[in-house]
Amino acid sequence: MTVADQDLIAEISEMLSGLNKAGIEITADTDFNADLNVDSVAVMDFVLTVEDRYDISIPINQLSEVNTVGQFADVVANARAA
Amino acid sequence: MDLFDKFNPIKETYTALTSGGGDPFGVAFDRIASPTIGVINNREIVLAGTNNYLGLTFDDAVIAAGQEALRTFGTGTTGSRIANGTFGPHRLLEEEMATHYGMSSAIVFTTGYQANLSVVAGLAQKGDQIFIDADCHASIYDACQLSGAEIIRFAHNDPTSLDRRLARSDPNSSNKLVIVEGLYSMFGDVSPLAEFVEVKNRHKAYLMVDEAHSFGVFGDRGLGLAEAHGVLDGADFLVGTFSKSLAGIGGFAVSNHPDFNFLRVAARAYMFTASSSAASVEVTRAALKAIAARPELRTHLWENARRLHAGLKAKGFGLMAEPSPVVAVDFGDPARAARAWNALLQLGVYVNLAIPPGTPNSKSLLRCSVSAAHTSDQIDFVINCFEKVAELV
Numbered sequence A: 001m002t003v004a005d006q007d008l009i010a011e012i013s014e015m016l017s018g019l020n021k022a023g024i025e026i027t028a029d030t031d032f033n034a035d036l037n038v039d040s041v042a043v044m045d046f047v048l049t050v051e052d053r054y055d056i057s058i059p060i061n062q063l064s065e066v067n068t069v070g071q072f073a074d075v076v077a078n079a080r081a082a
Numbered sequence B: 001m002d003l004f005d006k007f008n009p010i011k012e013t014y015t016a017l018t019s020g021g022g023d024p025f026g027v028a029f030d031r032i033a034s035p036t037i038g039v040i041n042n043r044e045i046v047l048a049g050t051n052n053y054l055g056l057t058f059d060d061a062v063i064a065a066g067q068e069a070l071r072t073f074g075t076g077t078t079g080s081r082i083a084n085g086t087f088g089p090h091r092l093l094e095e096e097m098a099t100h101y102g103m104s105s106a107i108v109f110t111t112g113y114q115a116n117l118s119v120v121a122g123l124a125q126k127g128d129q130i131f132i133d134a135d136c137h138a139s140i141y142d143a144c145q146l147s148g149a150e151i152i153r154f155a156h157n158d159p160t161s162l163d164r165r166l167a168r169s170d171p172n173s174s175n176k177l178v179i180v181e182g183l184y185s186m187f188g189d190v191s192p193l194a195e196f197v198e199v200k201n202r203h204k205a206y207l208m209v210d211e212a213h214s215f216g217v218f219g220d221r222g223l224g225l226a227e228a229h230g231v232l233d234g235a236d237f238l239v240g241t242f243s244k245s246l247a248g249i250g251g252f253a254v255s256n257h258p259d260f261n262f263l264r265v266a267a268r269a270y271m272f273t274a275s276s277s278a279a280s281v282e283v284t285r286a287a288l289k290a291i292a293a294r295p296e297l298r299t300h301l302w303e304n305a306r307r308l309h310a311g312l313k314a315k316g317f318g319l320m321a322e323p324s325p326v327v328a329v330d331f332g333d334p335a336r337a338a339r340a341w342n343a344l345l346q347l348g349v350y351v352n353l354a355i356p357p358g359t360p361n362s363k364s365l366l367r368c369s370v371s372a373a374h375t376s377d378q379i380d381f382v383i384n385c386f387e388k389v390a391e392l393v
């Protein structure tokens, strides 16, 4: 189990700016649904962008446990390490 | 704590959407007068959101076939396909479907939803990988979840996005199943099937195409988009429904794979649910005959589709795709779309309200589906009502 470092979290936060309609500060604890108000489909669309940026695949099965940016960054870190 | 707490966000949205009078997700027609006219409170409503693409639900021969089957086989099947629920008509329809497609096997299911559950969850399992077009129908997503396979989503209608994802995967590590649809039900856009076939062949993956909305609509023989694009032999599995062009209730899957029929003893959504009624199966057989014998149905469907598309476009509406029997109109946000939906019904037009997360790209749409049974006057009436509604909302 790899844990995301601060750089990765920062990059992902940066990529999330298009979804950050309210312009809140994005941290590892930011919740996709509760804080960013993005629905499950929008999260899956975001995953497509992240996959192509890092040349990884993130099966959507892994998203069921993901609520926050930090949790998502861990999934990305694991996929990159694989 | 309450088991129903999780519905609170839905409750809010639902209450807001239904505050305009009607319930977009709970319309009940007191009577259906024809494929294109429903009756609510003694008012005739033009049906422009039924998926009744060929208008065969009131065809004389189709109705007669259903009536005859009711008398011969009774009302229900009272059992599943593997127990007492397989009657002569189920077998005959399977033979006819296989012959129609020129494939070695066809299997009939109780609904299209269950056809997808059966094929996808029957074929794929833990350790396999499924590559799914982002805009695939909920039944396909559910089927993928049920299979236990790894689900990798690729960008809608984007063969390059699929290619990249297949390339990232070890070619020998797992079975790979790619799933796309023919005509997509929300936007009315079509899949670039030939390109997907090329990509899946290069990566030695299997391809399944859900032709739910394209059967009866595309192809010289009405077999669907794979026929129209000349790639019938490129798809490993074709799935469809009887509930749209075929005027019944049920689903099917066809394939040339020599072991395809083993799904009958492996797919739980085939084995553990009652089979489609003989009446529904006979209705579907009659509709299949009509589709083969009357290509003019398709010609008229497409004339109507182009008329509606051109008419709405001329009035300045934002449409989601090129002309097809599904014409989706962009209404910006869910509240405005719901107001427009209500106003249309008041004027006498029924369409489908489609809002996020049920729609791609968070679009809020009024979705029309055109029928061969629509008259030009009905199409023009729908266009005029849309114009009035746009001014109201």
Ligand SMILES: Cc1ncc(COP(=O)(O)O)c(C=O)c1O
Pocket (backbone or CB within 6 Å): B111, B112, B113, B114, B116, B137, B139, B181, B185, B210, B212, B213, B241, B242, B243, B250, B251
């Ligand atoms: C693409 C697609 N697949 C499957 C289905 C399910 O078909 P059925 O209504 O027969 O269950 C539908 C429609 O409802 C659909 O749009």
